[in-house]
Each structure stands twice: as structure tokens, then as C-alpha cells.
Amino acid sequence: MQQNKNMSPLMELSASTLVLYPASKPQEPQEEKEGLVFDSTNFQGDMPKEFLWPSRDLVNTTLEELKEPLVDIGNMRSGDEGAIANVAELVRNACLKHGFFQVINHGVDPDLIDAAYQQLDSIFKLPIARKLSTKRKPGGVSGYSGAHADRYSSKLPWKETFSFLHSHQTISNSQIVDYFESVFGEDLKHTGLVYQKYCEAMKELSLVIMELLAISLGVDRLHYRNFFQDGDSIMRCNYYPPCNNANVTLGTGPHTDPTSLTILHQDQVGGLEVFVDNKWLAVRPRSEALVVNIGDTFMALSNGSYKSCLHRALVNKNRERKSLVYFVCPREDKVVRPPENLLCTNNEERKYPDFTWSNLFEFTQKHYRADVATLQSFIQWQFNDNALPNSSA
Numbered sequence: 506m507q508q509n510k511n512m513s514p515l516m517e518l519s520a521s522t523l524v525l526y527p528a529s530k531p532q533e534p535q536e537e538k539e540g541l542v543f544d545s546t547n548f549q550g551d552m553p554k555e556f557l558w559p560s561r562d563l564v565n566t567t568l569e570e571l572k573e574p575l576v577d578i579g580n581m582r583s584g585d586e587g588a589i590a591n592v593a594e595l596v597r598n599a600c601l602k603h604g605f606f607q608v609i610n611h612g613v614d615p616d617l618i619d620a621a622y623q624q625l626d627s628i629f630k631l632p633i634a635r636k637l638s639t640k641r642k643p644g645g646v647s648g649y650s651g652a653h654a655d656r657y658s659s660k661l662p663w664k665e666t667f668s669f670l671h672s673h674q675t676i677s678n679s680q681i682v683d684y685f686e687s688v689f690g691e692d693l694k695h696t697g698l699v700y701q702k703y704c705e706a707m708k709e710l711s712l713v714i715m716e717l718l719a720i721s722l723g724v725d726r727l728h729y730r731n732f733f734q735d736g737d738s739i740m741r742c743n744y745y746p747p748c749n750n751a752n753v754t755l756g757t758g759p760h761t762d763p764t765s766l767t768i769l770h771q772d773q774v775g776g777l778e779v780f781v782d783n784k785w786l787a788v789r790p791r792s793e794a795l796v797v798n799i800g801d802t803f804m805a806l807s808n809g810s811y812k813s814c815l816h817r818a819l820v821n822k823n824r825e826r827k828s829l830v831y832f833v834c835p836r837e838d839k840v841v842r843p844p845e846n847l848l849c850t851n852n853e854e855r856k857y858p859d860f861t862w863s864n865l866f867e868f869t870q871k872h873y874r875a876d877v878a879t880l881q882s883f884i885q886w887q888f889n890d891n892a893l894p895n896s897s898a
């Protein structure tokens with residue numbers, strides 16, 4: 506892959522983050538592992554070594570909360586340009602610093618959010634064999650994963666996940682219902698229907714957030730909306746069982762999201778934390794709000810000015826925890842590059858070369874466990890001529 510002559514050397518990570526979190530090296534694709542089956546009720550005695558995390562990752566939360574802005578996104582519907590400029594400024598400041606904010610008045614029906622939580626039980630309370638029959642294939646997006654034990658053999662996250670694709674291009678309004686029926690049969694058709702509606706609502710909201718991000722960056726208001734209009738997003742349901750040894754493990758280890766934008770709802774248990782100013786800060790659960798954060802791909806689309814920040818999720822000794830996560834992604838073959846007028850207005854050099862989401866996704870699924878340096882490692886790996894054959898524009 507040729508380096509763009511207008512591009513500066515790879516962006517530096519902040520020194521303090523690097524000290525705590527050195528990047529790992531890209532690996533050859535791993536064979537699918539059999540081995541451990543995650544049934545949390547069997548692991549409440551001595552913690553199996555696979556779930557132990559190094560002390561640097563377990564560094565205690567400071568009990569301080571992140572001071573992320575609460576953004577009234579209802580203003581985007583009001584047409585009040587002054588109010589829109591004010592919320593865009595809040596978003597800009599948060600994204601320049603750590604990339605996290607919460608949105609309120611988002612227009613997603615609270616009953617739909619409740620229903621999405623209820624349906625989590627329909628999946629995760631199934632017998633283990635039934636869940637394993639829908640197991641995510643190596644390198645794939647959709648299906649069940651128990652502690653990612655089929656991919657990794659150490660630092661396993663204390664959680665179960667169920668993920669599925671939400672393609673924005675598909676005209677059919679039953680793609681998720683169809684997926685649920687195909688893996689679970691008729692029983693979970695209603696569950697599929699709930700997530701179908703939930704994903705449609707997330708897609709609509711994400712496009713409004715894209716407009717707000719464009720305004721906040723001073724680029725054409727529709728630029729990112731148009732870019733993501735035909736995206737291939739991913740929905741993930743996270744279930745964190747209670748854990749007797751909550752102090753030696755993590756529900757989700759420290760990572761940045763390789764995707765573009767994440768829209769998350771967490772239940773009232775709490776546990777999401779963000780690494781800012783060299784400390785772990787808690788994101789306060791707010792039932793009426795959705796947590797939004799910038800991922801690596803949007804960081805590239807903003808030419809590095811908006812931050813994709815390290816975060817993790819703790820587990821709880823006594824209470825199960827659930828979260829609903831919608832990862833907004835571009836269409837897989839779209840070329841990721843910042844808008845020209847962003848570069849011209851700021852007279853900036855390119856911080857990252859062109860890439861496609863499909864290549865970055867494949868890198869994270871086959872060669873690299875997402876951490877603080879995923880994007881830098883991916884770009885280095887592409888420079889070393891490991892571009893995958895489908896990297897067409």
C-alpha cells in the first residue's frame with residue numbers, strides 16, 4: 506500500500522496511555538478454540554486462570570464520574586439554529602477531549618428500550634447447548650459468544666454476547682426477524698421483531714447524530730449522514746452475570762471501538778468506565794439517555810481530531826448487568842477518508858491513509874485483539890503490504 510504524500514507519520518498516542526497500555530503485535534489468524542464453555546454458575550469458586558486480568562488493566566476506578574455532556578438531541582428536530590449551534594459546541598468539546606457524550610430527548614420509545622432488555626433474557630436464559638448452536642463463526646459478525654473463549658485463551662471477558670448485522674441497505678424490514686428465525690426457529694421470532702425495531706430506531710438516531718457531528722466539525726451538514734446512509738451496522742447484546750471474584754476480572758477489557766460510532770444503553774447497575782486524564786472514570790447510568798462514543802473509524806473520518814477513547818466494563822459481585830450496543834459502521838467497501846473541506850479549512854495533513862471498514866474489521870477479527878492502538882497497528886500492518894484483496898474503492 507502506498508503512503509499518501511500528504512499524510513503525516515502515524516498519529517502518536519498520548520505518552521501516559523502508552524505507558525499503561527502498550528500496543529500488541531498483529532498475529533496470524535488463530536484456529537477456532539474448543540475448550541472452555543462459559544457457564545458462570547460453574548465458575549463461582551476459585552477463578553479459572555483464563556478469566557484473570559493483569560493488574561494494570563484492573564487499576565481501580567477512582568469513584569469519580571466522567572463529566573460528559575448531556576446533549577439534548579431533540580434540538581435537531583426543532584430547527585432552532587442557535588440551539589443546534591449550542592449542542593454542536595458541547596459535542597465538539599467532548600469529542601476533542603475523549604469522544605463520549607450522552608443524548609437525551611433522543612426520540613427512542615422507552616418501552617422499546619425496556620422490551621429490548623426483556624428480550625435479552627429470551628436469549629441468554631436459553632440452555633447453553635441452544636446458545637452454542639448459534640455460535641459466532643470465526644471472523645464473522647453474527648451469533649452467540651461465551652466469554653470469547655473460542656477466540657482467546659487468556660484475559661477472557663466475564664460476559665456472554667449475542668451479535669447480529671443490521672444492514673442499512675436492505676430494503677426488507679425483516680432482516681433481523683429472519684436472522685433470529687434462521688438460528689432459533691419460530692420461538693424467538695418476537696425477539697427478532699423487537700430488535701428489528703430497536704435497530705431501525707438506532708439507525709435513524711445515528712444519522713441525526715452524524716448531522717450533529719458534521720455541524721460540530723464545520724463540514725457540510727449532510728456529509729456523514731450520506732456516508733453512513735447505506736452502512737452495515739452491528740447490534741450487540743451484552744449479558745454480564747454476577748461474579749464472586751469481580752475484583753480480578755473484567756466484563757469487557759480496555760479497548761477502543763474500531764467501528765465508527767457507538768450508541769449504548771446500560772442498565773442501572775453501572776460498570777462502564779472511560780480512561781481520561783490517566784484515570785478510570787465511571788459513566789453514570791441514566792435510563793433516559795443513550796451513551797454515544799466515537800470509534801476508530803470516525804476518528805479517521807475526522808482526521809484524528811475527534812477521539813476514540815479507551816473504555817472497559819466492570820462486573821458486579823451481586824448483580825447481573827446488561828447493555829445494548831449499536832455499532833454504526835460504513836458500508837464495508839466504502840473508502841474511509843476525511844472530507845476535503847475539513848482538511849482545507851484547517852490546512853491539515855492527512856493523519857491516516859485511505860482504508861475500508863471491511864479491511865479494518867477483518868484485521869480486528871483475525872489478526873488483532875482490539876486495544877488502545879488498533880488503528881495505528883492496522884495502518885502499520887497495511888503498510889507492510891498486508892492489504893487484503895477486497896480493498897477496492
Ligand SMILES: O=C(O)CCC(=O)C(=O)O
Nearest residue numbers: 743757771777818828830
Ligand atoms: O457494556 C458496556 O458498558 C460496554 C460494552 C463495550 O464496550 C463493548 O461491547 O464493546
